[in-house]
Amino acid sequence: MLRIGMLTSGGDCQALNAAMRGVFKVVTNNAKEPVEFYGFEDGYKGLIYGKFRLLREEDFTNILTIGGTILGTSRVPFKTIHEPDEKGLDKVAAMKQTYYKLQLNCLVMLGGNGSTKTANLLNQEGLNVVTLPKTIDNDLWGTDMTFGFQSAVDIATRCIDEIHTTASSHGRVFIIEIMGHKVGWLPLNAGIAGGADIILIPEIPYDIKKVIDVIEERDRKGHRFSIIAVAEGAISKEDAALSKKAYKKKLANYEYPSVSYEIADLIQKATGREVRVTVPGHTQRGGAPCPYDRVFASRLGAEAGKMILDGHYGFMVGYRNREMVKVPLEEVAGRLKTIDPTARIIEEAKLLGISFGE
Numbered sequence: 060m061l062r063i064g065m066l067t068s069g070g071d072c073q074a075l076n077a078a079m080r081g082v083f084k085v086v087t088n089n090a091k092e093p094v095e096f097y098g099f100e101d102g103y104k105g106l107i108y109g110k111f112r113l114l115r116e117e118d119f120t121n122i123l124t125i126g127g128t129i130l131g132t133s134r135v136p137f138k139t140i141h142e143p144d145e146k147g148l149d150k151v152a153a154m155k156q157t158y159y160k161l162q163l164n165c166l167v168m169l170g171g172n173g174s175t176k177t178a179n180l181l182n183q184e185g186l187n188v189v190t191l192p193k194t195i196d197n198d199l200w201g202t203d204m205t206f207g208f209q210s211a212v213d214i215a216t217r218c219i220d221e222i223h224t225t226a227s228s229h230g231r232v233f234i235i236e237i238m239g240h241k242v243g244w245l246p247l248n249a250g251i252a253g254g255a256d257i258i259l260i261p262e263i264p265y266d267i268k269k270v271i272d273v274i275e276e277r278d279r280k281g282h283r284f285s286i287i288a289v290a291e292g293a294i295s296k297e298d299a300a301l302s303k304k305a306y307k308k309k310l311a312n313y314e315y316p317s318v319s320y321e322i323a324d325l326i327q328k329a330t331g332r333e334v335r336v337t338v339p340g341h342t343q344r345g346g347a348p349c350p351y352d353r354v355f356a357s358r359l360g361a362e363a364g365k366m367i368l369d370g371h372y373g374f375m376v377g378y379r380n381r382e383m384v385k386v387p388l389e390e391v392a393g394r395l396k397t398i399d400p401t402a403r404i405i406e407e408a409k410l411l412g413i414s415f416g417e
């Protein structure tokens with residue numbers, strides 16, 4: 060008997076169901092022994108508190124195209140994993156206990172950065188773990204691509220497309236704030252795809268004077284509107300120069316809902332132009348996966364299924380240089396994949412006339 064536990068952890072994204080379906084199909088279609096799949100509810104919480112259900116074929120039917128996760132998810136921050144819960148429960152010990160009680164052969168974890176740190180810890184504690192790279196942020200080390208990312212790029216791009224027409228009618232400056240946490244992959248790609256004039260990402264701190272110069276130059280050239288794609292984690296040069304402590308203090312007394320509103324205020328005051336902010340927010344993580352993600356997540360699921368059948372554990376399935384690869388969990392855990400400001404894509408965007416507000 061092969062017993063497999065599965066959970067989805069952290070912020071959800073498109074194609075989680077497609078990936079789980081891939082794992083299930085490959086293992087059940089090819090195993091030489093009976094297989095049982097257990098799904099843990101709401102991420103690591105299900106493993107900690109022993110909340111699970113036996114998953115059957117019907118659970119995986121008709122879910123390829125459906126967003127979200129059939130298992131539910133939650134955030135159990137890695138930094139609190141060694142702290143006992145409100146009732147004094149040792150979370151790591153509890154997770155191990157659930158795993159051994161169910162006599163699992165392995166645990167499949169679909170998650171992003173923080174979740175992979177916990178997966179690595181469990182692997183080091185002796186559990187057999189396989190992970191799949193999930194996040195709209197595309198910031199996981201060890202893989203060129205994460206699933207969910209392309210679907211989110213589609214949504215954020217559509218948002219910029221829709222803003223374009225209204226920005227043009229009214230002759231306004233529009234800021235679209237795009238998710239991505241501490242990295243700029245999503246705003247960069249959606250910004251290029253949506254024809255943004257300015258893209259501000261955390262990896263390239265901006266100078267607000269340069270942003271204003273670009274808008275005024277566009278005015279002089281007779282463009283009626285300007286579109287700025289701002290990463291939720293965008294940071295000005297001044298703020299980037301602050302110590303961690305001083306920056307935290309600034310944020311504690313911050314008068315704006317987010318960085319986009321600060322930028323909008325500064326542009327409005329300096330230019331007298333009408334500036335509007337649009338925040339697509341969690342819509343970027345919602346709805347059906349795009350075809351790319353359906354294929355990609357199915358492939359990752361298939362590779363994870365193969366790894367389970369071969370008894371290869373302790374890896375994240377990744378995608379590098381157009382090849383599926385196995386990346387050791389200790390290599391992935393705790394490392395962020397950021398954009399190199401000297402990367403070709405940045406150089407090409409600049410050649411296309413896009414400003415990064417430098």
Ligand code: F6P
Nearest residue numbers: 070171194195196238239240344
């Ligand atoms: O990691 C995915 C993500 O959507 C980030 O882009 C964003 O910063 C964060 O999650 C939002 O988290 P929550 O859903 O907890 O508000």
